[in-house]
Amino acid sequence: MAEVRNTDTRERILDVAERLFMAHGYDGTSMRQITGEAGVNLAAVNYHFGSKESLIQEVFRRRLDWLNEERMRVLDRLEAEAGGQPVKPSLIVDAFFGTLLRMAEDDARGGMTFLRLLGRTLTEPSEFIRAFLAHEYKVVMDRFKEALFRALPDVPKAEIVWRFHFMLGATSYAIAGTDALRLVTDWQIEEEDSVDRLDRLVPRLMSFLIGGLRAPLPQFDQSGR
Amino acid sequence: MAEVRNTDTRERILDVAERLFMAHGYDGTSMRQITGEAGVNLAAVNYHFGSKESLIQEVFRRRLDWLNEERMRVLDRLEAEAGGQPVKPSLIVDAFFGTLLRMAEDDARGGMTFLRLLGRTLTEPSEFIRAFLAHEYKVVMDRFKEALFRALPDVPKAEIVWRFHFMLGATSYAIAGTDALRLVTDWQIEEEDSVDRLDRLVPRLMSFLIGGLRAPLPQFDQSGR
């Protein structure tokens, strides 16, 4: 479980840091824990990364670079196939969230550990991490928002942005969750087992997201302003 | 903004702790910050609450006791009005999530500050806090799940539990967000201003949640087990 895959010191630190930040949060993880579990010297983090802040940024960059490029590639392909017509909303949603979720099956790209770290961090209070993620995400977010605007010309843009945000939340929580899910809902679903859990999470979440995105528009109370 | 409403030392500590835990997280907030901003002595927290862990538990208990009782009262009333028939899903969702969101307008019950704290904490890694919240929430969660099972007899229970979980995520993120929203989406929605933001968030989120809850069921890939 806690096996060491990577012999390179730098990569080993990143692997362990990713797992510990996921499990205990940024503030809750010390450099001594990281270097201890990685089997490297305490000074190695500062030598290789400069600081704890730079370390977690590198933890994210290592995964997000590929993820966001892959999202762009998928959307490029969808738009090429559509040949000038708007891409179907469900395909756009899958390109953004499906691509993310399918990372969980790819241990070489961080797998479930990175997904849970990302899900938790998006609501975490450390300001510099959120600022960093916002910067890393900006280009791809803008691109996908534009695609959704074209795909849903009858829906006000403000509504689309909000619903994008709600979809992010549902997804973050779903991937951050696992044990939080069990805690909060205390479920015992009969036929569920951990093996096919992820196979089923993706279509489940996708159905929910599309349902929310395509829901009837809200009726605002006329009493205000 | 940072005005002190409460002259009672104990309450003043709780107010400040609520705000600082929201802004900087549990690990990121020190007792020195709390007592400093509250204008009380450093030893006061340990005198009144025993420890930092007990303090944050009391921060939550103070708000959640009322919230969960209110949710139960609303559901009681809905079920009485339905007279044996299942309650409409949208009403159940509003009883759970609407009651929560309307706390934001009630500064005496923590308002937006508490909501954002709650939203962030639900994905935060501190284990003892999640365990505490799971315990505090268990009764009301079970009650609402049962109501949804009755309201949606044709939907598999596993699906309902998952979708409840997704709804929790979308809501947590929506209330935790505000500035995170602005960071991630970098929006400039024209007619939006802060005054009616909350008035409109509730119907917006409700439409999304109901749309997700009532979405067509997912088609699982038959290739797996």
Added chain:
DNA sequence: GTCTATATCATGATAGAC
């Protein structure tokens, strides 16, 4: 109940030998 002073410990970071 409130204060000062302090005990005890863990943290991030670095200097300098090898």
Added chain:
DNA sequence: GTCTATCATGATATAGAC
């Protein structure tokens, strides 16, 4: 690149006077 040793700081918690 890796190590030991250490610094400076800030953390939670408590003892004991008032």
